[in-house]
Amino acid sequence: MEEPFLLRDEELVPGTKTWQRIQLTVELKKVSRLAAPMATVTIAQYLLPVISVMVAGHNSELQLSGVALATSFTNVSGFSIMYGLVGALETLCGQAYGAKQYRKIGTYTYSAIASNIPICLLISILWIYIEKLFVSLGQDPDISRVAGSYAFWLIPALFGQAVAIPLTRFLQTQGLVLPLLYTAVTTLLFHIPVCWTLVSVVGLGSNGAALAISLSFWFYALILACYVRFSRSCEKTRGFISDDFLSSVKQFFHYGVPSAAMTCLEWWLFELLILSSGLLPNPKLETSVLSICLTTNTLHYVIPAGVAAAVSTRVSNNLGAGNPQVATVSIMAGLFLWLIESAFFSILLFTCRHIIGYAYSNRKEVVDYVADLYPLLCLSFVLDGFTAVLNGVARGSGWQHIGAWNNVVSYYLVGAPVGVYLAFSREFNGKGLWCGVVVGSAVQAIILSIVTASMNWNEQAEKARKRMVSTENGLA
Template sequence: MEDPLLLSGNEKIITGNLKPTPPTWRINFTAELKNVSRMAAPMATVTVAQFLLPVISVMVAGHSSELQLSGVALATSFANVTGFSIIYGLVGALETLCGQAYGAKQYAKLGTYTYSAIVSTVPICLLISILWIYMDKLLISIGQDPEISKVAGSYAVWLIPALLSQAVQQPLTRFLQTQSLVLPLLYCSVATLLFHVPVCLTLVYTFGLGSNGAALAISLSYWFNVLILGLYVRFSTSCKKTRGFVSDDFVSGAKQFFQYGIPSAAMTCIEWSLFELLILSSGLLPNPKLETSVLSICLTTGSLHYVIPMGVGAALSTRVSNELGAANPEVARLAVFAGICLWFLEAIICSTLLFTCRNIFGYAFSNSKEVVDYVTELAPLLCLSFMVDGFSAMLGGVARGSGWQHIGAWANVVAFYLTGAPVGLFLGFWCHMNGKGLWIGVVVGSTMQGIILAIVTACMSWNEQVAKARKRIVVGTFGNGLA
């Protein structure tokens, strides 16, 4: 008989204690799936905890009256599309720059990139704040209900401190995320959520501030999160190598930040704005209070789910950017496949749960049976949104980690504004499907976005991405301008 020890790979047979050796690709994929999962689970929790802050405020204000719910929903939509999405998108540049710099062991650049991002985004927040002060007049001028617009305008003014906090919180979050320091982010986010709930209830009900109290609670909670994140970055030994700042490199670092931040912001804002356009358009439908309330509930629920695959996308962005910076293209490729597996599992679970609870989950936002019944009718479409939105969020992480945000931005233009928006407006207004028609347009746009991003990812040359990362981070220097 042939000695089994002389056999190799899959040719080994079970003889005594010997077992077949799994293929190398299976071993590597399993290891990468574990790596992505270890990051994805905490990051998904972080994104959910951060998103729950405004959701809780909407829920608390919404139980006061239908007018309060509509006003807060409209203000939240307007604030997202004109403010929070811009800041979140700009800071997405750090997922490319900090992630690849960390993978290339260029630790000194992480702090400079992060501080450059903070200083660069604060003036933008101040400009956006001026717009928010006049939100009520602007909403009325575009045909929104005056009562709803007044509530929305007042709510937005109290949200201005929250916007300013994001100029600090988001860069610090990316700074830690790209170093795989996800547990500190998890603890800080959970602590902030626990802080927010009693503060929100106290300001709204005990002090009787209504919807304004809900907005103030968001601002206080965001700044609380900034405080504890800042203390960790300043005093933790984990950030000792990366929190430094080279003042001579600030201007060049800011240029690189905007080079990738502007297309990253465009990529985020184009997608986010279509969802917020949904709420603004619902205010022009018959029975605007009902349509706005129902679609805001669907949008809030869809967004709450969306942040879970966003967490997977953030983990995937970190893994891809780190491995590209470290010149490991095959590991980056395996990370993408691992992310797809996690997306599919998460989408199936969440869609099944929502469909099972479709008759009752509307009561979490409103006591009106008319609102709850309408939400139940839209639940199957919402389940479909869970599937396609999660896929796009996961591939968006690949785009940010690789540094091709500009391609993602153009993909979103085609998907949402040349496809999704026309379909939604046609079905909603011309076919008189109202809110249901608008949401179908969103699903169509998200599906097209996922298809385009999947094609781009499948055709990507990972060796070429490694070369670009090396030119961007290792070969180039701040002093020589953009690499």
């Protein structure tokens, strides 16, 4: 039952400061109720490959090295692309739901799944030849063999993800986050015993760890598919408009390609960071410390990612419904949540900087180096959370192309050169590389702030309306 003072968006008339305070309170509750489950969904999905690496790594150092190498490569060449492409649905499905064009939501989702399958086939061809690729690049043949075999057994996971992530966005953009939460947690609980059984009991080793991920992704996809098919909550939105299918595919790629660029360019930068650390003096120490910092940063990122997903949903819904003023309040609510969580976790990390390193290593040299880098990591917490929320605004609004170009400028034209210069020319080593990341994030935050503040939201709402009413050309 809805609380008495939580007025529906269409009943809220913009104007006074009282309206703004009431609407901000409303949006804070709505964004929080979306963000918390989505953050849990993100961490549950993140833990699937982490658990597989941990289980496989206990067998031998060779398997750990091969699995780590394959995980890094498959993330860069496959999973990041899939995650990025479906960012288009945050624009299309979210705005269609706000505009009450319910059958379009199903059409967009099915077109995304159909579009993902041929892309997965192309990526699979690359993964089949990973062993030969690594050997040609000078990697150890034994490690390359393990990595190639692991990647081969991950191919079904790629196809499972091609189905599961569009269904996730289908439910997310309608605010149906509790089914996602229950399904993600159930999948994680399913994955742990399956992974242990295939690796240790059946004796498949690292191949069993990869197969467990594949089974878990399909388990997740099938549960979501059953929910979408049989739940009354999806009765209006699971329909399909055949006449709109081709135009929906065009729209998916129109927004999906820049959305994938947004995701991949940022994801790839951190992989390059780890690779670059191997070229520094004392590469074992530098790579270990930067890997610890990256792991810590990734674990924190699930929280602003949940907030970003919630803000994207609220912004897209309100633009589709023709409520641009409420959309701007949704952005303020998201930034308010970012301010609280980034302040809390940054202070916590800074306070515990001399202790947390022991969770990863017992070597005092590593722990001290980690403590030295953690003040920079605290700054990353603040900047990454801010940019995550504004990137969510970009996906919800449909200006992913601006976000993609922003990442090119921020990270590759500014951040990466600064990091390389400080690390190698000024001999700041790993600290210099991470300084480059911080500088890139700062530039990204500044540009996104300017774009968001100067955006004409009435015009964005009109563009959202045109997207929904157009049936022949969805590129409005």
